[in-house]
Amino acid sequence: MREDASAPAIQLLGVSQRFGDYVAIQGVNLEARAGEFVAIVGPTGCGKSTLLNIVAGLRPPAEGEVRIFGEALTGLNRQAGYLFQADSLFPWKTALENVMLGLLLRRVHEREARERARIWLAKVGLAGFEDHYPHQLSGGMKKRVALAQVLILRPKILLMDEPFGALDVQTRQLMENELLALWQEDRKTVLFVTHDLEEAIALADRVVVFSAGPASRIVGDFQVELPRPRDVAEVRLTEDFLKIHREIWSLLREEVMRAHAR
Amino acid sequence: MRARVRLLQVLLLLFLVLGWEFSVRLGWVDAFFFSKPSDIAARIAEWFQTGEIYGHLWITLWETLLAFVIGTVFGVVMGLWLALAPTASAVLDPFIKAMNSIPRVILAPIFTLWFGLGVASKVALGVTLVFFVAFFNTYQGIKEVNPVVLANARMLGASGRELLKHVYLPSAASWIFSSLRTSIGFAVIGAVVGEYLGAAKGLGYLISQAEGVFDTTGVFAGMVVLAVFVVLLDWAVSRVEARLLVWRPEPGREGGTV
Ligand SMILES: Nc1ncnc2c1ncn2[C@@H]1O[C@H](COP(=O)(O)OP(=O)(O)OP(=O)(O)O)[C@@H](O)[C@H]1O
Ligand SMILES: [Mg+2]
Numbered sequence: 005m006r007e008d009a010s011a012p013a014i015q016l017l018g019v020s021q022r023f024g025d026y027v028a029i030q031g032v033n034l035e036a037r038a039g040e041f042v043a044i045v046g047p048t049g050c051g052k053s054t055l056l057n058i059v060a061g062l063r064p065p066a067e068g069e070v071r072i073f074g075e076a077l078t079g080l081n082r083q084a085g086y087l088f089q090a091d092s093l094f095p096w097k098t099a100l101e102n103v104m105l106g107l108l109l110r111r112v113h114e115r116e117a118r119e120r121a122r123i124w125l126a127k128v129g130l131a132g133f134e135d136h137y138p139h140q141l142s143g144g145m146k147k148r149v150a151l152a153q154v155l156i157l158r159p160k161i162l163l164m165d166e167p168f169g170a171l172d173v174q175t176r177q178l179m180e181n182e183l184l185a186l187w188q189e190d191r192k193t194v195l196f197v198t199h200d201l202e203e204a205i206a207l208a209d210r211v212v213v214f215s216a217g218p219a220s221r222i223v224g225d226f227q228v229e230l231p232r233p234r235d236v237a238e239v240r241l242t243e244d245f246l247k248i249h250r251e252i253w254s255l256l257r258e259e260v261m262r263a264h265a266r
Numbered sequence: 267m268r269a270r271v272r273l274l275q276v277l278l279l280l281f282l283v284l285g286w287e288f289s290v291r292l293g294w295v296d297a298f299f300f301s302k303p304s305d306i307a308a309r310i311a312e313w314f315q316t317g318e319i320y321g322h323l324w325i326t327l328w329e330t331l332l333a334f335v336i337g338t339v340f341g342v343v344m345g346l347w348l349a350l351a352p353t354a355s356a357v358l359d360p361f362i363k364a365m366n367s368i369p370r371v372i373l374a375p376i377f378t379l380w381f382g383l384g385v386a387s388k389v390a391l392g393v394t395l396v397f398f399v400a401f402f403n404t405y406q407g408i409k410e411v412n413p414v415v416l417a418n419a420r421m422l423g424a425s426g427r428e429l430l431k432h433v434y435l436p437s438a439a440s441w442i443f444s445s446l447r448t449s450i451g452f453a454v455i456g457a458v459v460g461e462y463l464g465a466a467k468g469l470g471y472l473i474s475q476a477e478g479v480f481d482t483t484g485v486f487a488g489m490v491v492l493a494v495f496v497v498l499l500d501w502a503v504s505r506v507e508a509r510l511l512v513w514r515p516e517p518g519r520e521g522g523t524v
Contacts (some may be wrong), residue, residue, distance in 0.1 A: 062417050080420060092418035096436040096513040105432065109423040139515040157422070 011074030013038040013083075013161055013193035014059060019068035021054050028054045030219040032068070034212065038160075039191040043204035045256060046214030047263035052197040053089055055214075056163045059195060060086045072161070085159030087150055087167045089197075093138040099125060099149045100134035106157040124152040128182065144175045155186065162187075162194045168203070180207060180236040188233060201256055205249055206236040213256055216263035224255045301483040309487040319472075319491065326468045326492075329385055329457035330499070333392025334450055340393070341400025342442060346434070348401075349408035366398045370456070374463045383464055392456025396449045403445035407438025440514060443507040450499045458492065469495070 014036040021028045029051035036042045044052050057063045058070060061081040070077040072084075093102050100121050107117035125134060128148040138146055147167055154162065167183075168176045184207060187194060198204050204211045205228055213224035228248060230239055239245055283303045289295050290302040297305075313319035348355040374391055381387035411434060419433045461470025469492050476484025 060417075060421060062420070082423075084421070086418070086421045088414050088418060090414045092414045094415060094419070094432065094436070096439070096511075097432075098513075105419075105424075106422040109428060137513040139513070153422070 011071070012036060013040070013073055014195065015071040015074075016055075016059070017069045017071070019055075019058060019065045019070065021051065021058060021063070022066045027219045028217060029214075029221065031221055034222060036193050036195065036210075038073070038193055041187060041194045041196065041207060041209045043196045043198060043208035043211045044214065045198060045201055045204050045211060045252075046220065047216045047256075047260045048199060049263065050214045050217045050220040050259070052214060053165055056086065056165050056195060056197060059161075060084050060163055062086075081161070083159060084161040084163055085154035085157055087147075087154055087162070087164040089165035089169070091138070091146060093146055093150055093153070095138050098135050098137055099130060099141065099145075102138070102149055103152045103156055106153065110157070120156060121152070124156045125149070127186075128152045144171045144179065147171070147179070151183075158190070160192060162192045164194065165197045166199065167196075169198070169200075176203075177237050183207070184232075184234060184236070201249065201253060202240060203236075205230075205245060205252070206234065206239050211252055213252060213259065216259045216266070223259065224252065226252055298480075299482060301486050305483045306486045306490060309483050310490060313487065313491075322467055322469050322472050323491070323495065325385070326454070326457050326461065326470070326495070329388040329392065329460070329468065330450070330453045332385070332389045333396055333456050334453040336389065337393040337396025337453065338400045338446065338449055341397045341402075341445075342404045344397075345401045345404025345438075346408060346430070349405045350434070355405075362398075362401070370394050371459060371463075374460055377460070378464045383466060388457045388460030388465065388468070391460045392453045395452035395456050399445045399449045399452060400442065403441045404438055407441030408434050410441070411437045440511055443503075443511060446503050446507065447500060450503050451496060454492070454496050454499070 012035045014034070016032050016034040019032045019034075020030045032055065034042075034055075044055065046052055054063075058065050059072075059077075059081060061070075061077055061079055061084075064078075072081055094105070097105065100118065103121035103124055104117040107120060108114065112120075122131075122134065125131060128151055130145060130148055130152070133141065133145065136145075138149070141149065147170075151167070168179050171179065180203065194208075196204070196207060201211075208228055211224075211226045211228060212222055213226075214220050215223045226248065230242070230244055230248075286300070287303045290297045290300060310319075348358060370391060373394060374387070377387040377390045381390055415437070416429070416433055419429055424432055457468065458470035458473075461468035462474045463470075465471045469488055473485055473488035473492075476482075476488060
């Protein structure tokens, strides 16, 4: 594969998406450097999941181009791991089997896949739950299994769609810190969708704000210059955090209000 | 709770059986038309003692299993194919609906003509019943695959046969299994109706023979044996189902977490 090391990991050029007559997003230009952690915020229904699906190659855009490491994306994005907004585990596979699957599909030997999956389950704090089926796990545990399922394949790009949305605050902060620690290890390019602005700022290098739909587009792009490594709970209390939060919130609030008014 | 239900079931059965027995003994209803439980029990005991019943049971079981297996395999394969090939499905849809609307009993004489009085004609009849159950359930099961799970499998690198193995088949499995329960019943119906309309052996033949000489005791005894036979088969299928679908949450037991 022809890969340009200096090219941005993700590049969207004039990307639009339609569902029938409904224009979900329009003329989106977005770039993410290799190793960059980009958070995407925006009012509900503005097209954040739609955008991730485009980058994943699950649904090609109606218009515009997607480039992955400089190369035009056709078909599925093989560089990307995708943590879906909805439950995506295989209900008929145990936690371990769920995590192993990607390796088996890459022709890794069963024994080795099993061992590596075990290690990853332990990494996300689920040692001892190998033989549990998804319906026997809590919501947060399922998200961890899904995270291990994706990360075990070491994707260069990680797409995450409100992965911690359904969790309580404590578990959420725990997982956010875990995510940061894992990300620190090999600095993947991350597109992280959330509607929680605090979460976005605490985690990301950059926060991108989408306008309310229809024909949603990017209305703001903010650098987050907070030092790393961060602790998501502590960083929220710093002056810099509050400053940038105020700045982005004034913009985001408008969009949320506009979405609500509809 | 379970014990209570069992107890009530036994009481209900006793009530019905004793009610029947005494209605006949007291002359309220005519034994010629209704027989009576004690006679029926005696007849069944006699069948098993003389060993007369085994040949019939065996042949019906054999026909049932053949129809069940052949019909299910065809149905599942066709269901998979049509669910995954929209054009073929669109083309064949009216044909399948038309065929399914034919009352199968009408086919029995034709099958006898084609396949003779032996096992084959009964199996054919059973297959026409079982096939559609397996087909529709498989088709539905594939159509109801969770699109997010499917997308996840594709992102993890699955394609073609792997999707079938890891997503479509396991996802359709619960539908297919619920079809098995229905199918086994239909396979029995195919076998017994076929025997009833023309055969030299089998439970259906036994019942039709008894009817021919107005032997109501024989008819009821045949029906009881048949009912127990179906219940046992159904139980066997549900055991297999429970083993293969361990991943499913027990319905009603828990709300499930989101
Ligand atoms: N398959 C589809 N068919 C029709 N409309 C769709 C489809 N998928 C998304 N949409 C529409 O596109 C818009 C954007 O949807 P999307 O799921 O991307 O929003 P979102 O930003 O992820 O929202 P949320 O924050 O609630 O997850 C919505 O108005 C939605 O109704
Ligand atoms: Mg979404």
